[in-house]
Amino acid sequence: MSETPKIIVVGGGAAGLELATRLGRKLGRRERAQITLIDATRTHVWKPLLHQVAAGTFDPDQHALGYLAHARWNHYRFRLGVMSGLDRVERKVILAPLRNDKGEELIPSRSFCYDHLVFAIGSVSNDFGIPGVKEHCLMLDTKSQASAFQQQLLEALIRANTQKAPLQDGQLDVAIVGAGATGVELAAQLHQVTRQIAQYGFETIEPDRHVRLHILDAGPRILPALPEKLSGQVQQELERLGIQVHVSEMVTRVTADAVHTASGLVIPATIKVWAAGIKGPDFLADLGLSVNRINQLKVNPDLTLEDDEHIYAIGDCAACVMNEEGDLVPPRAQAAHQQASFVAKALTKRLKGQAFSGRYVYRDYGSLVTLGRYSTVGSLMGAITGSVRVSGWIARWVYLSLYKMHQLTLFGWWRTGLTTLARMLRRSIDPAIKLH
Ligand SMILES: Cc1cc2nc3c(=O)[nH]c(=O)nc-3n(C[C@H](O)[C@H](O)[C@H](O)COP(=O)(O)OP(=O)(O)OC[C@H]3O[C@@H](n4cnc5c(N)ncnc54)[C@H](O)[C@@H]3O)c2cc1C
Numbered sequence: 324m325s326e327t328p329k330i331i332v333v334g335g336g337a338a339g340l341e342l343a344t345r346l347g348r349k350l351g352r353r354e355r356a357q358i359t360l361i362d363a364t365r366t367h368v369w370k371p372l373l374h375q376v377a378a379g380t381f382d383p384d385q386h387a388l389g390y391l392a393h394a395r396w397n398h399y400r401f402r403l404g405v406m407s408g409l410d411r412v413e414r415k416v417i418l419a420p421l422r423n424d425k426g427e428e429l430i431p432s433r434s435f436c437y438d439h440l441v442f443a444i445g446s447v448s449n450d451f452g453i454p455g456v457k458e459h460c461l462m463l464d465t466k467s468q469a470s471a472f473q474q475q476l477l478e479a480l481i482r483a484n485t486q487k488a489p490l491q492d493g494q495l496d497v498a499i500v501g502a503g504a505t506g507v508e509l510a511a512q513l514h515q516v517t518r519q520i521a522q523y524g525f526e527t528i529e530p531d532r533h534v535r536l537h538i539l540d541a542g543p544r545i546l547p548a549l550p551e552k553l554s555g556q557v558q559q560e561l562e563r564l565g566i567q568v569h570v571s572e573m574v575t576r577v578t579a580d581a582v583h584t585a586s587g588l589v590i591p592a593t594i595k596v597w598a599a600g601i602k603g604p605d606f607l608a609d610l611g612l613s614v615n616r617i618n619q620l621k622v623n624p625d626l627t628l629e630d631d632e633h634i635y636a637i638g639d640c641a642a643c644v645m646n647e648e649g650d651l652v653p654p655r656a657q658a659a660h661q662q663a664s665f666v667a668k669a670l671t672k673r674l675k676g677q678a679f680s681g682r683y684v685y686r687d688y689g690s691l692v693t694l695g696r697y698s699t700v701g702s703l704m705g706a707i708t709g710s711v712r713v714s715g716w717i718a719r720w721v722y723l724s725l726y727k728m729h730q731l732t733l734f735g736w737w738r739t740g741l742t743t744l745a746r747m748l749r750r751s752i753d754p755a756i757k758l759h
Pocket residue numbers: 333334335336337338339361362363364369370371372373374404405406407443444445446463464504505604637638639640654655656657658659691
C-alpha cells in the first residue's frame with residue numbers, strides 16, 4: 324500500500340457523497356488518507372427530489388450542491404468525469420474523455436490509482452428492452468433528465484395556452500409507467516402544478532379537460548412497498564383527484580403518441596414517463612466483476628465485493644442480500660444513507676489496522692409517499708410496535724426528515740439550519756412553480 328492510502332469513491336449521490344464527506348472529515352482532514360470523489364456531474368441534487376424538479380416545484384439551480392466547494396470544505400478532492408473502466412491489477416479507475424455540450428474534448432481519458440475503491444454510482448431506469456421506451460419515454464435518473472421533463476411540460480403548456488386552434492381534449496395527457504413511489508408522487512405533483520399554473524396566466528388551459536394523467540403498472544396494485552390497505556387508500560385518493568390508475572397492465576410498446584399494453588389498452592399521451600424499475604449502469608457488467616441479472620455488483624455482508632476485498636459497493640448499484648430468503652436490500656435512500664455510514668466506519672478501522680468484522684444490517688424504518696400538498700401517508704417500522712400507519716403532518720414531517728438527515732451529514736446542524744431558513748425565505752418571494 325502507498326504511504327498515504329488512497330480511497331476513491333465513484334458516484335457522489337445519496338450514498339457516495341455522504342461517504343466522501345464522512346471520510347474527508349475523519350481521515351482527509353488529518354491527512355490519514357487521500358479521499359477522492361469522482362462524479363459524472365458538477366453538482367449534486369438528492370435523487371428523491373427529482374420528481375419535484377420534473378414538475379417544477381423544486382428549482383435545482385437554487386439548491387444544488389457544487390462538488391468542488393463542498394470538497395474544499397470537507398477535506399476531500401473532487402474529480403469530474405464518467406468512470407468507464409477498471410484495472411484491478413494496477414488498481415486504477417479509468418475515466419472516459421470529458422466532453423462539453425458541443426462534443427468537444429475537454430480532458431482526455433485518464434486514470435486514478437486507489438488502495439480502496441467504493442462504487443456508489445446508483446442505478447438507471449430499466450426499460451426491460453420494451454420497444455419504443457428509449458425513444459419516446461422520459462426518465463428521471465438524473466437532474467438533467469428531470470429538468471428536460473420540466474422544460475417539455477412547460478413548452479407544452481405554453482404552446483397550448485397560446486395556440487390559435489381550440490385546445491383538444493387530452494392534448495396535454497401524461498402517461499406514467501410504473502406505480503411505485505416515483506410514479507405516484509410524480510402524478511400527484513403534476514396534478515398540483517397543472518392546477519396552480521392558471522394563476523400565472525395560463526387561463527386557457529382547463530386541467531380537467533385538457534390534462535389527463537394516467538399511471539400504469541404490470542402489478543396488481545400500486546405502491547407494492549406499502550401495506551395493501553394503504554396502497555388501496557392512495558389509489559382511491561388518486562382517483563378522487565381524477566388521475567386514472569391502470570393496474571395489471573403490462574406495457575408492450577410505446578410509440579410517439581401512445582402507450583400500448585398486452586390487454587390491448589392504448590393510452591394516448593403527449594408526455595410519457597418511464598419509472599418501472601431500476602438496474603445498475605450497463606458498464607458494470609463489463610468490468611469482469613460478479614453482477615446479478617440487473618447489473619448490480621454482488622457484495623459480501625460487509626459490503627466488499629465478492630470478487631475483491633479492496634472494493635466496496637453501496638447504494639442502488641450493490642446487490643446486498645438482507646435475509647435468509649435471499650431478498651436484496653431495496654434501492655432506497657435510507658439504505659444508501661446507512662451503507663455510507665457503515666463503510667465510513669469500516670474503512671476508518673481498516674486504515675487504523677483494527678479488525679472490523681461487522682456485517683451491514685439493513686434497518687427498514689418504513690415507507691412514505693407524499694401526494695404533494697394533498698396528503699402524505701405511509702407505514703413506519705417500530706422495533707416493538709411493528710408496522711404503524713401514519714398520515715397527515717406526522718407523515719409529512721418524517722418524509723421530510725429523510726432529506727434533512729442527508730443534509731445534516733453533508734453540512735452539519737448549523738448550515739442545515741441556515742439552508743432551511745434560506746429556503747423558507749425564498750419560498751415566500753418565489754412563485755410556487757418554476758416558470759422558466
Ligand atoms: C424520483 C425518485 C424519487 C425517489 N424517492 C425516494 C424516497 O422517497 N425514499 C427513498 O428511500 N428512496 C427514494 N428514491 C430512491 C433513491 O433516490 C435512491 O435509492 C438513492 O438515490 C440511491 O443512492 P445512490 O447513491 O446509490 O445513487 P444516486 O443517488 O443515484 O447517486 C449516483 C451518483 O453516481 C453518479 N454516477 C453514475 N454513473 C457514474 C459514472 N459512470 N461515473 C461517475 N459518476 C457516476 C451520478 O451522477 C450520481 O451522482 C427515489 C428515486 C427517484 C428517481
